[in-house]
Amino acid sequence: MTDRSAIQLIDEEKDFHQRALEYFQQCIGDRDVGLDYHVISVFGSQSSGKSTLLNILFGTNFDTMDAQVKRQQTTKGIWLAHTKEVNTTIEVNRDRPDIFVLDVEGSDGSERGEDQDFERKAALFAIAVSEVLIVNMWEQQIGLYQGNNMALLKTVFEVNLSLFGKNDNDHKVLLLFVIRDHVGVTPLSSLSDSVTRELEKIWSELSKPPGCEDSSLYDFFDLKFVGLAHKLLQAEKFIQNVKKLGDSFVLKGTENYYFKPQYHHRLPLDGWTMYAENCWDQIEHNKDLDLPTQQILVARFKTEEISNEALEEFIKKYDESVAPLKGSLGPLTSKLAALKEECLAKYDEQASRYATNVYMEKRESLSAKLNSHMLGTINEFLETLTEELWENLKLSIFSRDKTTTSFIESLDKGKIKVESEFNESVRSFKNLGLITSDEEISLNFSNDFEERMKQIRDTELKAKINYIRKNLIPELKDHIIHLLSHPSKKVWDDVLDDFESTIQRNLSPYQVSNNKFDFEIGLSDDENANVYKSIRILAWRTLDTTVHDYLKIDTIVSILRDRFEDVFRYDTEGSPRLWKTEEEIDGAFRIAKEHALEVFEVLSLAVTSENVEIIPDMPIDEVENGENNEIYQDNEGVFHSRRFAHILTELQKENVLDQFRRQINITVLDSKRSIITTRTH
Ligand code: GDP
Numbered sequence: 001m002t003d004r005s006a007i008q009l010i011d012e013e014k015d016f017h018q019r020a021l022e023y024f025q026q027c028i029g030d031r032d033v034g035l036d037y038h039v040i041s042v043f044g045s046q047s048s049g050k051s052t053l054l055n056i057l058f059g060t061n062f063d064t065m066d067a068q069v070k071r072q073q074t075t076k077g078i079w080l081a082h083t084k085e086v087n088t089t090i091e092v093n094r095d096r097p098d099i100f101v102l103d104v105e106g107s108d109g110s111e112r113g114e115d116q117d118f119e120r121k122a123a124l125f126a127i128a129v130s131e132v133l134i135v136n137m138w139e140q141q142i143g144l145y146q147g148n149n150m151a152l153l154k155t156v157f158e159v160n161l162s163l164f165g166k167n168d169n170d171h172k173v174l175l176l177f178v179i180r181d182h183v184g185v186t187p188l189s190s191l192s193d194s195v196t197r198e199l200e201k202i203w204s205e206l207s208k209p210p211g212c213e214d215s216s217l218y219d220f221f222d223l224k225f226v227g228l229a230h231k232l233l234q235a236e237k238f239i240q241n242v243k244k245l246g247d248s249f250v251l252k253g254t255e256n257y258y259f260k261p262q263y264h265h266r267l268p269l270d271g272w273t274m275y276a277e278n279c280w281d282q283i284e285h286n287k288d289l290d291l292p293t294q295q296i297l298v299a300r301f302k303t304e305e306i307s308n309e310a311l312e313e314f315i316k317k318y319d320e321s322v323a324p325l326k327g328s329l330g331p332l333t334s335k336l337a338a339l340k341e342e343c344l345a346k347y348d349e350q351a352s353r354y355a356t357n358v359y360m361e362k363r364e365s366l367s368a369k370l371n372s373h374m375l376g377t378i379n380e381f382l383e384t385l386t387e388e389l390w391e392n393l394k395l396s397i398f399s400r401d402k403t404t405t406s407f408i409e410s411l412d413k414g415k416i417k418v419e420s421e422f423n424e425s426v427r428s429f430k431n432l433g434l435i436t437s438d439e440e441i442s443l444n445f446s447n448d449f450e451e452r453m454k455q456i457r458d459t460e461l462k463a464k465i466n467y468i469r470k471n472l473i474p475e476l477k478d479h480i481i482h483l484l485s486h487p488s489k490k491v492w493d494d495v496l497d498d499f500e501s502t503i504q505r506n507l508s509p510y511q512v513s514n515n516k517f518d519f520e521i522g523l524s525d526d527e528n529a530n531v532y533k534s535i536r537i538l539a540w541r542t543l544d545t546t547v548h549d550y551l552k553i554d555t556i557v558s559i560l561r562d563r564f565e566d567v568f569r570y571d572t573e574g575s576p577r578l579w580k581t582e583e584e585i586d587g588a589f590r591i592a593k594e595h596a597l598e599v600f601e602v603l604s605l606a607v608t609s610e611n612v613e614i615i616p617d618m619p620i621d622e623v624e625n626g627e628n629n630e631i632y633q634d635n636e637g638v639f640h641s642r643r644f645a646h647i648l649t650e651l652q653k654e655n656v657l658d659q660f661r662r663q664i665n666i667t668v669l670d671s672k673r674s675i676i677t678t679r680t681h
């Protein structure tokens, strides 16, 4: 039974059939044929009964002379028919492989030049694609060195050498000689001997390409001979002979089986039309036909196609399958692995039949594509995980028992836990082959890790500095104001002493040695020194603002007045004085004024008792570069020296003295009036 008529795979114009693939798809349907198919070609002179034989043997439907209305030539070209039928003497398993039969129709001898070109191309093509080449010949042609047949065989040998000469693999073609109208007078064995001799002669005279000089006909070909009775004169015997011949195409595993694996081109059927068309294209354009290259090209194309299909299917179901599992490692990894495995299995099923290295190469790239598709999900998982791990770490540091565990111990312990849990997750993805390389992941992690460690340490440091500052600043302020409000002549010595000892006291828990501090958050020596420096700057700024805020004109005037009044109004025992004479008042006034003014210079310029101007050992100005830090203008438009020691300008000093004088003069005046008042009583 034929599925449908044969198609003209290669037409008279030597064009490849445009819809060959479609024809194959119709023949195969959705069956997965893979490598389980065969290709057979027939050669022989015109009208030697080739098509008739194929039709009877394979149930095909090639045109024959008989079928034509007029006895004229059938259409030239290479015809292709599909069949699963083989005419046999025995019952065979119904599940037979697909067979593709190529019927080569040449033309008769009139235009020889053109003919030879076509025959040669057809031979090349047939050898490139088929396992068995039937050479059809009349019995009487044998031994005559006559006609197309031997010329054709010479061509076949030559093209075969050009195709496989350099090949090491043991691919072979079966040359099946079918001797027609073999009436039996001459036994088949002597006919075959005769043909074999001719073949060997042709082979020996063939100019062989370098490297093949010593090769034998049998390195490339197996030979079989079959005689068929005269179709018209021995009709029944003819059919019987054809059926017997048919047995050899189905009896797999027997000595006489014609489709030996060695003859197969090992190309899956879904790549066949592409391969055949490429081969024909090369042949038709007289280019070198290199079968391995063609097979690789087809393999590349087909494996790519198969890979894309598998990938598309993977992507289609990916989001839906993965979304619900995003949070939990176990289910997520097994789902991803299962999806990947399924996709690769789908690829393997089709693609593994193609050239192994091409198949494997494409498999790797498919696997990489799958991995890169999954990477988003994996990164997302790892990010969420990292976030969680750090939150837990912070919590564990925060809620640690501070009496037994230090910040650093707690951080170190937590950090190991973060690292190990993260790495463990990465490992589970990696072990299942879901991550191609974890280099980038590790790099990102360790960068992020350092950043986060720094953040945690910074937060702790800030808290520590804040704590220190909360005690240090008010303490400094209190002490300094206390000292300045009742200044002695060496008040700045006292201020400096107090300044240092207050810092010292507040930092004592962190002091390791004289000049070395450790703030116990895992900082380097330099970093610790910087923290110390920043605290010292803070202390200096506090000192600076406290001094300058406190020692304003009014305050200084009132300090001087207090000093004046202390001496003027009270005697050495501390009792208020009662004035008797103006001279007495004037005397006391002079002494008190002198006493008050003893500290005037001290309050307007901060110098030590050794007359050294106090200069902060830290940069205390907030404004950095670009501006003159020494001088600034206050709210009243007065310029001040920003230098720490310079408390009053000359102008301010005069101002202070003016006010001071005015005020003590009033005091004196009041005192003198009190005498007068006393007198009038
Ligand atoms: P093709 O050109 O080689 O394909 O030959 P065809 O199959 O078209 O047959 C050509 C002619 O030979 C037809 O008229 C057939 O009837 C005839 N024919 C076919 N088979 C045989 C055979 O075995 N013996 C003889 N004598 N004639 C045959």
Ligand code: MG
Binding pocket: 050, 051, 052, 062, 063, 064, 065, 074, 103, 105
């Ligand atoms: Mg024919």
